[in-house]
Amino acid sequence: MTVSRIIGVEEHAWTAELRDALLRYGGDDTVNLLSSRPQTDSKLREVGDERLARMDAAGVDMEILSITTPGTQPLAAAEAVPLARDANDFLADAVRRHPDRFAAFATLPTPDPEAAASELERCVRQLGMVGAQLVPLTQDVRYLDHESFRPVFEAASELGVPLYLHPGQPPEAVRRASYSGFDDWTNLNLGTGGWGWHVDAGLAALRLIIAGTFDRHPTLQIVLGRWGELLVPFADRADLLSEDNPTLQRRVIEYLTNNVHVTAGGVLSHRMLTAAVDVLGPDRVMFGDDDPYRGMKGHFGGAGGAREFVETAPLSAADRTKLGHTNAERLLKLSKETP
Template identity: 45%
Template structure:
């Protein structure tokens, strides 16, 4: 069975340095999570070592995605230059490994016009198949009218927008996430809770802004099984009574414009819950490499919780192929991964 993992992180030395060089108050403290164990080296590698890790895990294709917090928090001029360089490096990696690597485009969202220009520049670049974004750039949310041209361009080009979690604004952290020791404060504001609230809220704001009425072809992806959105959807859909400017109910947009990724959390009960609120056609496999490390045995066991082989194929690869416009694999590549997964079943 072919396996495509869609949210596989990397970064560049220049971006990492630029993020850490930001002044206090502007610096995104979540970069601290990029420093654990062998994560720094794994993030910088989009070559042979990454391909070897993919082979060991039974992964045929990774879609590269710049590690958080991306270039969103950088000043416009710096964000433009570093985003362009990252996109060119991702293109080169896809040229070197045309059957193994694709990439989400990194955009300088602190300059909305430049973000549109960069998306257009990479429209035909090798390997670029989607967009890695966040819910805010500085104080400007993704649903701000300043970004509407970008979202329209993404819809026209067929580029899905992955909304990745990011740390809450400092005022929100002060009100809701501090009061423990600094490490626990940061964990609560990031992977422990805050990241996921921020990403789910960004998607919800896009819906309430009428984004999908203006751009019905726009597709977004939420990791971590929907960033809490699915878990509260029955309650959230009550907003439909007040959002009378929308063409449809809030839950309807989730069903037609939102895709759900696993982000390394290969947990059967989360799969069962997601299938109660969305279709198997909208669930994507993502490993969240290198923060999670998939292995073939775990992957096989997870896919086999679905009794229907067609559904297994959808989550393993066909949903990603459809959403990201990926070509079918050479027969020998598909056979290699099928053998690897069978050995671990």
Template identity: 40%
Template sequence: MRVIAVEEHFTTGELLEADGIGGPGYPSERLLDLGERRLKDMDAGGVDLQVISLAAPGGQQLEVKRAVPLVRRANEMLAEAVFCHPDRFAGLAALPTPDPEAACAELERAVRELGFRGAVVNGHTRGRFLDAPEFRPLLELAAHLRVPIYLHPTPPPDVVRRAYYSGISPEVDGALATSAWGWHVETGLHALRLVLSGIFERLPDLRVVVGHLGEALPFMLRRVDARLSPEVMGLKRQPSWYLRHNLWLSISGFFFEAPFRTAMEEFGAEKILFSVDYPFASSAEGCRFLEGLGFGPQEYAKIAHQNAGELFGL
């Protein structure tokens, strides 16, 4: 059965340097590869198609004068790879959100000219979330184009890092702020802010994807409903309604059965997408996890490829 993985990453040499990431243990070479090495890993792991997006922090933390040209060139590099391997790769547009107007222009160019299937936003933009008024035209455009925005984690702002994630040890502090805890709950908060600001009520066609089996939202969903009633929010429905209607969840390295079952219970098989989080996780491990869940062919097909095909127009 066909397998589509929807949160698979790449980067460029320019962005590695500009974002100041890399070093021992960081998979720079695999992120930079958009050719044979990536295809061999997909074949070995059992992935038929990758939906590829720019790895965090992407362009979200850069100054405007650097974000716009670096992001445009990254999108063109990805578009070339998709052109060369149209049956194996699809692209999500990186956006230079430090300049909201340029981000709109780049989303439209990427979808209409480069053939991308949506966009990725790597977390906050220099401390600002997408519910900020300056990003309203970008969200309106995504809804109008009927393409999803993939909301991916990124390290927290320095002031948050110092207040919440410092003082234990450099190794522990760094993991706690990012992949062990911090950036997951921040991304869940980011999605929840879109609900509470009324954006999904005003833009019912806006579609958002979050990874890591929902960034803790499935676990917290009923508590959120209990504490944030429609009357408190000034909206028509409970928070869970908007999240279930406008949000999709991908697996992306969360190869753990208990959180998967919670996500299934709260969102249903129709809203779960397979993903690996390549190259930060193993394609083979991800496919084994999916196969080991014991689904019948109908549910397996939805998660493995049908949901992604419908959402991204693949």
């Protein structure tokens, strides 16, 4: 069965100015050793013909652009605020030039939470962005459930836009204790894309739940990549946190099934898709290829790989359409047809 449209919901970019600031900061090895490599850096900064050709080859009709991890969140507030604004203007310009191919999530300068909330409002109301992307930590010390970040969640709830929780490096002390002892490359992969990223992102989402974020904002929606960042597959066990909890209004699993959506995030696994659908249902799963990091490759690589993944998914025809585009269109309030 042919799916009429494929939307990738986790697809990344950045600006040269943000790259340089993060390299000066020097505290994020995913920047130092991965994103800033010349070939990857070039692909992240390019949001025109080369990216469109890559999308066409994979069968992706639209990308929801977002600034790659860690955004401006490790930086000092005075630097983070203008860099985030410039990066968002860069994304908005790409959308204006190709409105049928791109939409965008804002990046937010969480070192200044009030400025981050204001920037989200600007990006949604003035630039037409469809939500925002955050990483779990700000300046390596505060998770998103810290009370200082409540203005950001209040703004997202008021604006009716979702927040995408993308992995970032775990805290430095955790990296030293849990993700070291091997060669440098293995340490990096163990602490990031091989395991640590996903533990930390799932933990950040779970902390938002138990901190009462969704009791304060019952309609607020968040998005996790990699089919739920280890939290959704472990939902039945995480639900034990509901027992004798004096503050939560619902069970943990009810927050997951009412306030969380997931994307492939570049992990094109039908087995993991099936598990996510089993927990969340078919209305909360979306495609995403993690462009340009995966480079539209993997088990479903080559010409039409994204489309092949969706069209061969072990779902009903109606649910494959939801995975491919209609769930994203509904959550992000996108046009249902390409102009």
